[in-house]
Amino acid sequence: MLNLVGFEYKELFTDEGIARLDQEFLDSLNKADSSLAEALHDYRAQGLLPASKAQSEFLLRLAPHVEQFITRLFALEKEVAELQAQTRSHDVVMEFKKHFVLRRARRYRGEFPETFADLDQWLDSQIRQRAWPDTDREWAISRLGEDWLKDENTHAEEIQRLTQWCALILQDPQAALAVTGWSSFRLPQRVDHEALVPLKKLDQVPGTPFVAPDGTLRRRDSFHLTDLRMDPRSVQSEVHYCLYCHDHDGDFCSRGFPEKKGVPELGLKVDPLGVTLTGCPLEEKISEMQILKRDGLNLAALAMAMVDNPMVPATGHRICNDCMKACVYQKQDPVNIPQVETRILTDVLNLPWGIELYDLLTRWNPLRAVQFAAQPYNGRKVLVAGMGPAGFTMAQHLLQEGCAVVGIDGLKIEPLPEAWLSAPIRDWSTLQEDLDERILLGFGGVAEYGITVRWDKNFLKLIYLTLARRPGFQIFGGVRLGGTITLEDAWSLGFDHVCIATGAGLPRVVPMGESLARGMRQASDFLMALQLTGAGKKSSLANLQVRLPAVVIGGGLTAVDTATEVQAYYIRQVEKVLERYEQMSQRGGEEKMRAGLSAEDTEILEEFLAHGRAVRQERKRAQESGESPNFVPLIQSWGGVTLAYRKGMRQSPAYTRNHEELIKAMEEGLYYAEGLDPLRAELDTYGHIAHMVFRQMREAEGRWLSSDQELRLPARAVFIAAGTVPNTIYEREYPGTLLLDGDHFQTHVAHGKSALQAVQVAEHCKAPEAGPFTSYTDEQAHRVSFIGDTHPVFHGSVVKAIASAKASYPQVMHGLNALAPVTQHKLPDFQENLRDLLTMRVLRVDRSNPAVTEMWIKAPLAARNFRPGQFFRL
Structure with a gap:
C-alpha cells in the first residue's frame, strides 16, 4: 500500500493538494538553502527565458532537492539510495x-x-x-x-x-x-556520411540488391519487442562520453548546431546529407540531464528531462535522434542521448510506485519556470481532434494551464481498467505486456498504428493513464472531426477552441500500370491493418494474405517498417495456416476441406502449407541445437522482401533522417535495391500480381537519371510507401471553412483579439514563428489551431509533433484569454452532456426476422450529422 508522507494519494490529483505540495516543497527548500529558495522565487517570477549557463547552474543546484523531497514523500529513501549506488x-x-x-x-x-x-x-x-x-x-x-x-x-x-x-x-x-x-x-568510430549503413552487394539475386554484411543478421521471431535497449553500464558509458556543453553554450544537441557560434543570424548548420541540425525539437536540457544521471540522481534527471518534455515516454530510443545529429561530436560517433533518456525513465519506472513518480511529475515539477504546478480549472474548454503524439501533448499542456480538454479520435479507443484510474499502481510490470500479445488500446495515433515493435508501446499506456486520471480530461474514440462533430457543433457545445492534430492523411499515389491489382497495397494500410485486426497474433482469426516475394516501394521509415513486418508476419501467417489446416482436416477430412477451393486458392494453400512445414522444421532444428530459429534463409529462398527506392539509399529519407533504423532493418535480412522507378505490375492468369517492372535509374554526378533499361522483379505482394499528405479532409467536406496552401492548411499567427495574419511556412521547427493557427475565425473570435503532421513545419516525426504542441500552446492560451469572460464553470454538467452525445450505446438487438438483424443504437451527435453514403463505425 502506498503511504505518502503527509498526504493522501487522491490529494495529489486536486488543485488544493498540488498547491499544498508545492508550498511544502518551498518551505523545505527554504530551510535547506534559503538563497536557493529565493532564486526559485525569482525564476518563477521571470517566467520562460532562453536557456543560459546561469539557468543551467541554478537547475542543477535545485534538482537534487526535488529528488530528495519526492523520495521522502513516497518513503523511498532505501530504494532510491540503492538505485544511486547501482548507477555509481x-x-x-x-x-x-x-x-x-x-x-x-x-x-x-x-x-x-x-x-x-x-x-x-x-x-x-x-x-x-x-x-x-x-x-x-x-x-x-x-x-x-x-x-x-x-x-x-x-x-x-x-x-x-x-x-x-x-x-x-x-x-x-x-x-x-x-x-x-x-x-x-567500446570506442567512438569515425563517421562517414557516405557509408552510415554497412552493406554488401548480392550479385546472384535479380537487381543485385544490397544486403547486410556477413555476421550481422539478427534472428527475429514474431512480434516481441525487437530492441531491449542498452544495459545500464553501456548507458553510463554514453553519459561519461558527453562533454556537458551547457557550461559554455555549446549544447548544440539541445539548441541546434549554429553555422557560427555566437552569431545566430547565420542560422543553423546543414550536415553533408542536407539535414539542418536543429537539435532536439523540444530543447530538452540534455547536458544537465546527463550530469544528474552521471551522479546517480535518476529521479532528478527525469525531472530535468520533463522540464521541456513531460511526455518523455513517447520519445527517446528508437523514436528520435535529432539530438544525436546535432551533437558536438560531428566527425565521430555522437553521444547516444535517446538511449540515456529512455534508461532514465525506465530506471524510475522500475522503482516501487515508479508509475506514480512519473505521473506526479507531469502535474508538478519545480524545475519548470512555467506550468510547475497544475492550475485550477479556468472555465476554458478545448477540443483536441486526434490523440496521437501532437494531440496528447497539447492535452497535457492545456490541462496544466487549467483548461478542460476533450480528446477525440476517429478510431476506437479502449477504456483503461477502472482500478488503474482510481488507485495507485506499485509496479511498472502491471502495465507491461508482451508486444506479441498486446491488446491494442487505440491510443497514440501514429505511435500506436504506424510504429512497429522496435519501440515499447507500453509507454503509450503510461501516457494514456496519466491523462485519463486528470479530472479535466475526457477521451472519446470513434468520433471524427467533420463527421460526428463539426466546428459549429464544437462552439454550440461550449468549446472555446479546437485543435486539429489528425496527422497525415491520404498516402501519395504512385502512377503506374495495374496499381489496383490484387497483391498491391498501401504500406500504411498494411501496418495499420496488421495491428487493428490482430492478424499478427497467434490467437487471432484475422488474416492479411501476404505472399512472397514481396516488394516495398519507397525510401522512408514507413517503407522500412513495412518491410521488416512483412517478413515477421509471413512466418506467423504460414504457421497459422498450417496449424488450422491440420486441425480442420482432422475434424472433416482433407477432401472436404478443399472441396470449395478454386484452382488459385489451392495453389496458394499448397504454397503456404509447404512454407509452414519448412518453418516448423526450422523450429525443431533450432530447439534441438539450443539456439534461436533462423528464418532469414527460408524467407530469402522464397524470394525475400525487397526495399525498392528510385534513388540511392544515401538519398533516401530513412538514411538522412535516421540511418540507425536502416541498419536495424537490414540486420533482419532485407534486400535493398537502388535506382528503381516503378512502371507497372504484371499479372498472372488469375489477375494477381506476379512481377513488378521498374525503369532502372543511373547515377551521374550525384543525380539519378532515367535510362532505357527495365528490370523485372518477381513480386507476389507489393506495398507502396511513397509518403503521405496532411489530413485536410475537413476543408474538402466543408469547402470554404479553412484556407489551404498547397496540401496543408495555410499557416497564421494571431494579432490582437481577433485578427489573424497569414505567414510563410517557417524554415524548420526551431523557427521563432511557426504559425499554429488556420484561417478560421468567427464573430466570437474562436480560433482553430493545427499541429503535428498536419502542420508543414512539424511533420515527419513523433518528436516534432510533440514539439508542435509545446510551441503552440502559449499562443492557444493567449487566444483563449482574449475571448469573452467565462460565465459558468460547471464542468461536471458539461462532461456529462458530452458523454451522452458522444458515447455510442447499443440499446437493443432484434433477431426475430431470420433474414435481418435489427440494432437500435443511441449515438445522438453521430445521428444528427449522419449523411447518406457515410459509414458509421460502432
Whole structure:
C-alpha cells in the first residue's frame, strides 16, 4: 500500500493538494538553502527565458532537492539510495576506460614481452587474490587498475602490464574477443556520411540488391519487442562520453548546431546529407540531464528531462535522434542521448510506485519556470481532434494551464481498467505486456498504428493513464472531426477552441500500370491493418494474405517498417495456416476441406502449407541445437522482401533522417535495391500480381537519371510507401471553412483579439514563428489551431509533433484569454452532456426476422450529422 508522507494519494490529483505540495516543497527548500529558495522565487517570477549557463547552474543546484523531497514523500529513501549506488557502481569502469584504455593503451607504442594469454592469466590470478564477486570481470579488472593507480610508484610494473593487455585488445582482433560487449572497450568510430549503413552487394539475386554484411543478421521471431535497449553500464558509458556543453553554450544537441557560434543570424548548420541540425525539437536540457544521471540522481534527471518534455515516454530510443545529429561530436560517433533518456525513465519506472513518480511529475515539477504546478480549472474548454503524439501533448499542456480538454479520435479507443484510474499502481510490470500479445488500446495515433515493435508501446499506456486520471480530461474514440462533430457543433457545445492534430492523411499515389491489382497495397494500410485486426497474433482469426516475394516501394521509415513486418508476419501467417489446416482436416477430412477451393486458392494453400512445414522444421532444428530459429534463409529462398527506392539509399529519407533504423532493418535480412522507378505490375492468369517492372535509374554526378533499361522483379505482394499528405479532409467536406496552401492548411499567427495574419511556412521547427493557427475565425473570435503532421513545419516525426504542441500552446492560451469572460464553470454538467452525445450505446438487438438483424443504437451527435453514403463505425 502506498503511504505518502503527509498526504493522501487522491490529494495529489486536486488543485488544493498540488498547491499544498508545492508550498511544502518551498518551505523545505527554504530551510535547506534559503538563497536557493529565493532564486526559485525569482525564476518563477521571470517566467520562460532562453536557456543560459546561469539557468543551467541554478537547475542543477535545485534538482537534487526535488529528488530528495519526492523520495521522502513516497518513503523511498532505501530504494532510491540503492538505485544511486547501482548507477555509481559503474564509475570504476568509466575511470578504467579513461585512464587505461584511452590515455595509455590507445597511445601505447612499446614492445609486448608477454603474450595476451599470459597477461590474461596473470590478471585472473590477481582477481582471485581479492574477495570480489567473479560474475563481472570487467568491473574486477577496472578495480585492479583503480587500486594500482592510487600508488603508481609502487605498482608501476602492474600498471605497465595492464596497459599492454589493453593495448593488445585494441590491436589484435583475436584478443578483442575476450572483452566482447565491454563498455570500456567500446570506442567512438569515425563517421562517414557516405557509408552510415554497412552493406554488401548480392550479385546472384535479380537487381543485385544490397544486403547486410556477413555476421550481422539478427534472428527475429514474431512480434516481441525487437530492441531491449542498452544495459545500464553501456548507458553510463554514453553519459561519461558527453562533454556537458551547457557550461559554455555549446549544447548544440539541445539548441541546434549554429553555422557560427555566437552569431545566430547565420542560422543553423546543414550536415553533408542536407539535414539542418536543429537539435532536439523540444530543447530538452540534455547536458544537465546527463550530469544528474552521471551522479546517480535518476529521479532528478527525469525531472530535468520533463522540464521541456513531460511526455518523455513517447520519445527517446528508437523514436528520435535529432539530438544525436546535432551533437558536438560531428566527425565521430555522437553521444547516444535517446538511449540515456529512455534508461532514465525506465530506471524510475522500475522503482516501487515508479508509475506514480512519473505521473506526479507531469502535474508538478519545480524545475519548470512555467506550468510547475497544475492550475485550477479556468472555465476554458478545448477540443483536441486526434490523440496521437501532437494531440496528447497539447492535452497535457492545456490541462496544466487549467483548461478542460476533450480528446477525440476517429478510431476506437479502449477504456483503461477502472482500478488503474482510481488507485495507485506499485509496479511498472502491471502495465507491461508482451508486444506479441498486446491488446491494442487505440491510443497514440501514429505511435500506436504506424510504429512497429522496435519501440515499447507500453509507454503509450503510461501516457494514456496519466491523462485519463486528470479530472479535466475526457477521451472519446470513434468520433471524427467533420463527421460526428463539426466546428459549429464544437462552439454550440461550449468549446472555446479546437485543435486539429489528425496527422497525415491520404498516402501519395504512385502512377503506374495495374496499381489496383490484387497483391498491391498501401504500406500504411498494411501496418495499420496488421495491428487493428490482430492478424499478427497467434490467437487471432484475422488474416492479411501476404505472399512472397514481396516488394516495398519507397525510401522512408514507413517503407522500412513495412518491410521488416512483412517478413515477421509471413512466418506467423504460414504457421497459422498450417496449424488450422491440420486441425480442420482432422475434424472433416482433407477432401472436404478443399472441396470449395478454386484452382488459385489451392495453389496458394499448397504454397503456404509447404512454407509452414519448412518453418516448423526450422523450429525443431533450432530447439534441438539450443539456439534461436533462423528464418532469414527460408524467407530469402522464397524470394525475400525487397526495399525498392528510385534513388540511392544515401538519398533516401530513412538514411538522412535516421540511418540507425536502416541498419536495424537490414540486420533482419532485407534486400535493398537502388535506382528503381516503378512502371507497372504484371499479372498472372488469375489477375494477381506476379512481377513488378521498374525503369532502372543511373547515377551521374550525384543525380539519378532515367535510362532505357527495365528490370523485372518477381513480386507476389507489393506495398507502396511513397509518403503521405496532411489530413485536410475537413476543408474538402466543408469547402470554404479553412484556407489551404498547397496540401496543408495555410499557416497564421494571431494579432490582437481577433485578427489573424497569414505567414510563410517557417524554415524548420526551431523557427521563432511557426504559425499554429488556420484561417478560421468567427464573430466570437474562436480560433482553430493545427499541429503535428498536419502542420508543414512539424511533420515527419513523433518528436516534432510533440514539439508542435509545446510551441503552440502559449499562443492557444493567449487566444483563449482574449475571448469573452467565462460565465459558468460547471464542468461536471458539461462532461456529462458530452458523454451522452458522444458515447455510442447499443440499446437493443432484434433477431426475430431470420433474414435481418435489427440494432437500435443511441449515438445522438453521430445521428444528427449522419449523411447518406457515410459509414458509421460502432
